[in-house]
Every structure is written in C-alpha cells, then in structure tokens.
Amino acid sequence: MRRFCFLFSLFLSGLAAPLYSQEPAGFPIRIERVMVVGNEKTREEVILREIPFRFPDTLSMEDLNSIQNRITNLFLFNRVELAIIGEPEHAILLIQVTEFWYIYPLPLLFINERDWDKISYGFQLSHRNFRGMNEQLTVGGWFGYNPAFFLRYYNPWVGRQSRFMVGLNFFGRKVGNKFYDFDERHLGGTISFGKRLSLHRYLQASVEVKRIQLPEEFKEYSFSGSGTDLVPKIILEYRHDRRDLFEYPRKGFLVSWNVARAGFNQHQPSFWRFSFDHRAYIKPFQRVSLGARNFLMLNYGELPIYDRVFIGYGERIRGYFDRVFTAQNLMTYNFETRISILPVRYLSWNEAPLFGMFFQQLKYGLSMGIFMDSGVVWNRREELALNNHFTGYGAGLHFHLPYIHVLRLDHAWNDRGQGEWIIEVGVVF
Numbered sequence: 001m002r003r004f005c006f007l008f009s010l011f012l013s014g015l016a017a018p019l020y021s022q023e024p025a026g027f028p029i030r031i032e033r034v035m036v037v038g039n040e041k042t043r044e045e046v047i048l049r050e051i052p053f054r055f056p057d058t059l060s061m062e063d064l065n066s067i068q069n070r071i072t073n074l075f076l077f078n079r080v081e082l083a084i085i086g087e088p089e090h091a092i093l094l095i096q097v098t099e100f101w102y103i104y105p106l107p108l109l110f111i112n113e114r115d116w117d118k119i120s121y122g123f124q125l126s127h128r129n130f131r132g133m134n135e136q137l138t139v140g141g142w143f144g145y146n147p148a149f150f151l152r153y154y155n156p157w158v159g160r161q162s163r164f165m166v167g168l169n170f171f172g173r174k175v176g177n178k179f180y181d182f183d184e185r186h187l188g189g190t191i192s193f194g195k196r197l198s199l200h201r202y203l204q205a206s207v208e209v210k211r212i213q214l215p216e217e218f219k220e221y222s223f224s225g226s227g228t229d230l231v232p233k234i235i236l237e238y239r240h241d242r243r244d245l246f247e248y249p250r251k252g253f254l255v256s257w258n259v260a261r262a263g264f265n266q267h268q269p270s271f272w273r274f275s276f277d278h279r280a281y282i283k284p285f286q287r288v289s290l291g292a293r294n295f296l297m298l299n300y301g302e303l304p305i306y307d308r309v310f311i312g313y314g315e316r317i318r319g320y321f322d323r324v325f326t327a328q329n330l331m332t333y334n335f336e337t338r339i340s341i342l343p344v345r346y347l348s349w350n351e352a353p354l355f356g357m358f359f360q361q362l363k364y365g366l367s368m369g370i371f372m373d374s375g376v377v378w379n380r381r382e383e384l385a386l387n388n389h390f391t392g393y394g395a396g397l398h399f400h401l402p403y404i405h406v407l408r409l410d411h412a413w414n415d416r417g418q419g420e421w422i423i424e425v426g427v428v429f
Contacts, residue, residue, distance in 0.1 A: 028058045028059060030088070031057060031091050032086075034093045036048070036097070037096050038099065039099065041102055041129055046157075049160070050074065050199070052070075064082055067082065067095075068081075069244045070199070073245065073246045076097075076102075076134060079361035080096075080097055080098075081097075102128045102129040103128075103129075107122075107123055108120065108122040109121050111425075112145050118145040119145060120147070123142075125138070125139050134157065135154065136154045137153050138150070150172075151169070152168065154166070164194065165196065167194075170188075171186070171188060172188075173186050177305065179308075180218065186210055187211045192204055200242050201241075207233070208233040208234075211230055222304075229268065232263065232268065233262045234261050235259070237256065238255075238257045239254075240253075241255075243281065247405040248427055249289075249291065249427070250283055254277065254278070256278075258273075258274070262301075269307065270301050271301025271302060271303055272300040274297070276294075277294075279292070288340075289339075290335075290337055291334075292336075296329075296330075297330050299328050310325065310330075311323075311325045311390070315332055317375050317391070317414075318371065318373045318428075319390075319394065319412040323390070327383070333372075336371040337370045338368070342364075342365050346363050363401070364400060367398040368395065369397075371394060373428075374392075375390055376389045392412045395411065396410030396411060404425050404426075406426055407424075407425055408422070408426075408427070409422075410422040
C-alpha cells in the first residue's frame with residue numbers, strides 16, 4: 001500500500017504545475033479540495049488543521065504562501081511543497097511533504113547561554129511526532145556545563161474543536177551560580193495547560209514547583225536561610241504569532257506577554273515578573289527583510305540569588321557579547337536587515353547506505369544580516385538614561401542548513417569601537 005501511495009504521489013507530482021511557476025495573473029484561484037501526499041507517519045488532520053480555509057474556497061497567492069509556511073512551522077518535515085492540479089474550475093491543492101525520521105536516540109552537544117565555553121554533552125531518546133499527532137515525548141540528560149536530566153511531554157492540539165494544549169516537564173539539574181563559585185541543585189516540575197484562541201493566538205497557564213538546594217557553606221544565600229528553598233510559580237502567557245517562518249522570520253509579527261508570580265508565604269521568595277516581547281518584520285523587496293525587536297522584563301519584589309535577571313547570558317548584546325550586566329529590570333532592542341544571497345534550495349542523497357530518510361530534501365542557502373543591538377539594566381528609573389545603554393552593531397553571514405536551520409557568523413563592534421567575532425546557531429529574533 002505504501003509503495004502504491006508513493007508511486008501515486010510521483011504521478012501527481014508529474015501532473016502538477018509547481019505553485020511558484022504560476023503567473024500571479026492566474027490568481028485568485030478557486031480550490032475544490034486538498035490532497036496530502038508523503039505523510040507516511042503524520043496523520044493528515046495534523047496538516048489540514050493548520051489550513052485556515054474551508055473548501056471549496058478561493059485563494060490568493062498570499063494565502064497559498066501562508067499555508068505552506070504554517071505547515072513548515074510544524075517542524076515535522078524537511079520540505080513542504082504546494083502545487084495546483086486539475087482544471088481551473090475543479091482545481092485541487094496538492095500538499096507534498098518530506099518527513100523527518102521522528103523517533104531516534106540522539107546524542108546531545110550544545111552550548112549554554114550563547115557561550116562556546118559552556119558546552120554540554122549527553123543523550124536523549126526523542127519522539128517528535130508521537131502517534132503521528134505532532135506530540136513530543138523526550139527523555140534524556142547531559143553532562144558538562146550545568147548537568148541535568150529531564151522528561152518532557154507536549155501536545156500542541158488536544159481536541160479537534162476545543163484546541164487545548166497540554167505540557168508536562170520533570171527535571172533535575174546542577175546550575176552554576178552566577179555570582180559565587182558554587183553549584184545550585186534544582187529539582188522540580190511544570191504542568192502547563194493552554195488553549196489556541198485561533199490559529200495565531202494562544203493563552204497558556206503553567207504551575208512550576210522547584211526545590212533549590214545550596215551548599216552548606218553558602219546556605220545564608222538561600223531565601224529561607226536553611227540552604228533549601230521551595231519555589232512555586234504560577235505563570236500566565238499570551239501569544240499572538242503571525243511570523244511567516246519561525247526558523248528565519250522575514251514577514252509578520254510576534255507579541256508575547258508573560259506574567260509570573262513566585263512564592264505564596266513568608267518562607268518562599270515572593271516576587272512578580274512581567275515580560276513583554278514584541279517583534280515585527282517587513283519585506284520592502286523580495287530578497288530584503290527588515291526586523292525589529294523590543295524585550296522588556298520588570299520585577300517587583302526581592303529576587304533570590306538564583307532568579308536574578310541578566311544581559312550577558314540568554315539575552316546578549318552583540319559587541320558586548322561576553323559582558324554581563326545585572327539589575328532588577330532589563331530592556332533590549334534589536335534591529336536587523338536580512339538579505340537573501342542564495343535562496344534556500346534542496347538536495348537529496350538517494351544512495352545513502354543507512355537511514356536514507358535523514359538525507360532527503362536537505363535545505364541549503366545563504367543570507368546576510370546587518371544589525372544593531374542595544375540594551376540596559378536598571379534598578380532606579382534615572383538609570384534608564386541613554387548614556388547607560390550598551391550598543392553594538394555589525395554584519396554577518398547566515399547559513400541555512402538542515403536540522404540546525406541557521407548557523408550565523410557575525411562580526412560586531414560596540415560603541416567603544418571594540419570588535420568581536422560571534423558564531424551562533426539560530427536567529428537572534
């Protein structure tokens with residue numbers, strides 16, 4: 001049966017006119033129905049529920065681009081292709097996908113806090129498409145920097161019409177303290193429950209409980225004074241995501257608001273944390289994209305030593321990449337122009353001796369980025385003055401690669417004229 005489906009999909013591909021060879025004058029076009037091929041493991045409903053149309057319907061080229069991007073953003077496929085087949089009055093939208101290998105043991109090797117001196121290595125067993133429903137189930141751990149173990153489950157769509165989301169996370173890890181030379185021991189778990197208000201808007205609530213233990217000789221730095229703190233948190237997040245491609249956005253916007261309450265009695269660290277992440281992207285030309293981001297974090301209450309905020313770890317300023325700044329609150333700005341040099345293309349190694357699915361429809365491409373980053377941390381309002389901001393600017397090459405998506409090679413200068421090279425995986429925003 002699978003061989004028949006494969007041959008049938010090839011037959012349809014031969015009949016289909018590639019979507020991007022269509023002249024814009026041929027649109028809008030009326031689509032009678034949708035046909036999906038190539039999804040041997042993924043259930044068809046996972047793909048179809050990302051399409052915000054009920055057929056028959058009339059679609060523009062922009063609508064078709066949006067469908068392709070939404071399916072790509074599932075991160076379940078090496079490649080997603082659309083084509084139109086059939087007569088104009090009875091057109092069919094053909095969606096062809098090339099699947100990943102979903103369940104595999106995977107060695108782990110990654111950097112922490114965007115610092116190549118903080119490398120972790122380990123192993124995980126992962127199923128990225130459990131039951132073919134885009135559910136993620138992972139167990140694993142690592143050594144090296146901040147050794148840890150974890151067990152995670154996430155279902156992004158529970159119920160066809162109710163559109164709920166459910167997540168579970170259990171973890172334990174050592175965390176190097178950022179002020180003193182000792183390790184914190186964290187053990188805890190998180191339960192998340194959310195709802196997709198629409199295809200682009202999400203609302204999620206999480207409950208997290210962590211037990212944090214400090215060494216006996218540093219127990220005075222714990223909130224309780226005993227060396228062991230119990231830190232419960234309730235977190236509420238709202239997200240409106242209209243980015244075209246999550247891995248390398250060029251158009252659209254993201255709004256993410258987060259409020260967290262930690263501690264509920266006098267023996268627990270008690271504070272409020274508000275985070276606001278706003279991103280916007282426009283394409284004035286086909287190969288040029290302009291992006292901007294503003295990130296703001298505000299804290300009210302006494303922060304424990306293990307829950308401070310920093311510029312210089314997760315949030316960084318290129319130009320001051322290895323500098324660390326800390327205070328009660330932080331704010332960063334990012335601006336970037338992205339220029340496509342070699343548009344993303346695909347290649348396959350059909351004669352691969354083992355695990356042939358790993359080598360199908362592998363993407364490659366090259367872009368250039370010109371950027372400026374700026375940020376400030378503060379305790380008092382007067383510290384927000386412009387002369388307290390740290391600013392960097394520069395340019396870099398962005399290599400589009402399979403599996404890791406983007407590898408960046410940047411060169412940045414700060415506002416004091418000092419330069420530095422930066423190698424990172426993924427986009428900054």
